[in-house]
Amino acid sequence: MVWDKTIPENFMMSMCEYAWTSIDGNAKIFRKPPNGPANGEQRIHACQKPISLYTWLLSKYAKPGMKILDTHVGSASSLIACHRAGLEYWGFEIDPVYYKAAKERLDRETAQVNIMDLMR
DSSP: OEEEOOOOTTSSSOSEEEOOOOSOSOOOEEEOOOSSGGGTOOOOSTTOOOHHHHHHHHHHHOOTTOEEEESOOTTSHHHHHHHHHTOEEEEOOOOHHHHHHHHHHHHHHHHSOOHHHHHO
């Protein structure tokens, strides 16, 4: 899986990120700029991934009833995507500053009630 950040070559950050997987199948590319003021998303972590990246990954590879573990939560984008998908999740973050910011972000998300929450 490759995340093509769709940013110019002379920009200071990496133009893409990739993840290795043991899932049998073809390589996939997800295209979206990184989080930031330009696309209306708050950035709280240096390596923050868009929620939509995790939403896309979960829609392709997660199945109902799966339990998701993120050992490097960072900004909690993965956990927010899991919550929205109705998946059980656990996450860990060692940095206290990132942990606090991620927890606040996740708490804001999970405090909102949507129709899918009521149906579960």
